[in-house]
Amino acid sequence: MNGQKQNIIQTDVVIIGAGPCGLFAVFELGLLDMQAHLIDILDRPGGQCAELYPEKPIYDIPGMVEVSGQELTDLLMTQAAPFKPTFHFNRMVVALEKIDDRLWRITTDAQEIFEAPVIVIAAGGGSFQPKKPPLAGIDAFEAKDKTDGAGVHYAVRYVQAFADKHILISGGGDSALDWVLNLQPLAKSMTLVHRRDEFRAAPDSVRKMRALVAENKMTLHIGQVADLKGEANVLKQAVIKTKAGETKTLAIDSFLPFFGLTMKLGPVADWGLNLTENLINVDTASFATDQAGIYAIGDINNYAGKRKLILSGFHEAALMAHDAFSRVYPDKKLIFQYTTSSTNLQKKLGVK
Numbered sequence: 461m462n463g464q465k466q467n468i469i470q471t472d473v474v475i476i477g478a479g480p481c482g483l484f485a486v487f488e489l490g491l492l493d494m495q496a497h498l499i500d501i502l503d504r505p506g507g508q509c510a511e512l513y514p515e516k517p518i519y520d521i522p523g524m525v526e527v528s529g530q531e532l533t534d535l536l537m538t539q540a541a542p543f544k545p546t547f548h549f550n551r552m553v554v555a556l557e558k559i560d561d562r563l564w565r566i567t568t569d570a571q572e573i574f575e576a577p578v579i580v581i582a583a584g585g586g587s588f589q590p591k592k593p594p595l596a597g598i599d600a601f602e603a604k605d606k607t608d609g610a611g612v613h614y615a616v617r618y619v620q621a622f623a624d625k626h627i628l629i630s631g632g633g634d635s636a637l638d639w640v641l642n643l644q645p646l647a648k649s650m651t652l653v654h655r656r657d658e659f660r661a662a663p664d665s666v667r668k669m670r671a672l673v674a675e676n677k678m679t680l681h682i683g684q685v686a687d688l689k690g691e692a693n694v695l696k697q698a699v700i701k702t703k704a705g706e707t708k709t710l711a712i713d714s715f716l717p718f719f720g721l722t723m724k725l726g727p728v729a730d731w732g733l734n735l736t737e738n739l740i741n742v743d744t745a746s747f748a749t750d751q752a753g754i755y756a757i758g759d760i761n762n763y764a765g766k767r768k769l770i771l772s773g774f775h776e777a778a779l780m781a782h783d784a785f786s787r788v789y790p791d792k793k794l795i796f797q798y799t800t801s802s803t804n805l806q807k808k809l810g811v812k
C-alpha cells in the first residue's frame with residue numbers, strides 16, 4: 461500500500477532512520493511485498509557509515525572482505541532499489557501516536573504525517589552530534605563546505621579535501637589516530653595534540669603514529685588546544701598549551717577535534733516504549749517492541765547479548781519483516797522462500 465489522503469502519507473511501513481539497518485529493512489520488507497517510506501534527519505542515506513566513516517574500510521560484513529562505509533551504503537541502496545522506497549531526508553520524526561488497533565501515526569518536524577500499520581525504528585544512537593572542544597569562537601571556523609578541508613571539521617567526508625593542508629588533529633581515541641594515519645600521507649604537515657601521552661586507540665595505530673613521529677613525518681604535542689585564531693572566519697593558527705607549560709602557536713589550515721559523539725536519543729524517548737538505558741527493549745524472535753506493530757532494529761535496540769554490529773542489524777531486519785507481514789496482510793499466509801530458488805522473489809528483484 462502506498463497512498464496519500466488529505467496530505468497524510470499512507471504506506472505499509474515507515475522506517476525511522478536510513479542507516480544500514482533501515483536500508484536493509486527495505487529489502488527484506490520488499491521481498492515480502494511491503495512498501496516502505498524512510499525518514500532521516502541527515503541529508504542522505506547511510507547513517508553512521510556515511511556520516512562518520514564514509515571512506516574507512518569495514519572488514520566484518522559477511523562475504524565482503526573490505527568495503528568502505530560509503531560503498532556499503534551505495535550497495536544497500538542498489539539492493540533496495542527494486543522495491544522503490546521513498547526517502548524523506550532532513551526531517552526528524554517528532555511524534556509517534558496510536559490511531560487504533562491497526563494503525564500508527566508519525567509526525568515529522570516538517571509537519572508531514574504518515575500512517576502505517578508497521579513502524580520500524582532504526583534510529584541508531586538517535587541524532588548524533590560531535591562533542592565540541594570548549595574553545596571560544598570555534599563555531600565561526602567550522603567548515604560549511606565539506607569538500608574543502610580548511611577550517612574545523614568533526615568528521616572527514618572527503619579525504620582529498622585535506623590534501624596539502626597543514627592539519628592539526630586533537631584526541632586520543634581510534635578516530636583521532638585513524639585520521640592521523642590516513643591523512644598524514646597527503647597533508648602538508650600533520651600535528652597531533654593529546655592531553656596525555658597515553659592513547660585509547662588501537663595499539664597498532666599508536667605504534668604507527670609514534671613511528672611517524674620518530675621519522676619526523678609528523679609532530680606530537682602532549683597538551684591541549686587553548687585557542688584558535690583567524691581572520692574573517694578563516695582559520696589560521698592554533699595555540700597549544702603543552703603539559704610541560706609551554707605555549708606554542710602553530711600555523712594551520714585544518715583543525716579536526718575527535719572528542720567523541722553525543723548520541724541524543726531525541727524524541728524516541730518520549731514514545732512510551734519500554735526502554736533500558738535509552739535503548740528499546742525487543743523480543744528477539746521478531747524484534748517487536750512491547751507495542752504491537754512497532755519494531756526496533758540496529759543500534760537502537762536492546763536484548764540479552766546485543767552487539768552493535770551492522771551484521772546483527774541485518775539479521776534483525778529479516779526477522780522483523782517476517783513478523784511484520786502478518787500486520788500488513790492479516791489474511792495472508794507467509795510462505796518462506798529463498799531468493800536463489802524462488803522465481804517469484806526473483807521477479808520482484810527484476811532478475812531476468
Ligand SMILES: Cc1cc2nc3c(=O)[nH]c(=O)nc-3n(C[C@H](O)[C@H](O)[C@H](O)COP(=O)(O)OP(=O)(O)OC[C@H]3O[C@@H](n4cnc5c(N)ncnc54)[C@H](O)[C@@H]3O)c2cc1C
Nearest residue numbers: 477479480481500501507508553583584586758759769770
Ligand atoms: C567509527 C566507527 C566505525 C565502525 N565500524 C564498524 C565495523 O567495522 N563493523 C560494524 O559492524 N559496525 C561498525 N560500526 C557500527 C555501525 O556503524 C553501526 O552498528 C550501524 O551504523 C548501526 O546502524 P543503524 O542503521 O542501526 O543506525 P545508524 O547508522 O546510527 O543510523 C540511524 C539513522 O537514524 C537517524 N535518526 C535517528 N533518530 C531519528 C529521528 N527521530 N528522526 C529521523 N531520523 C532519525 C539518524 O540520523 C541516522 O541516520 C562503526 C561505528 C563507528 C562510529
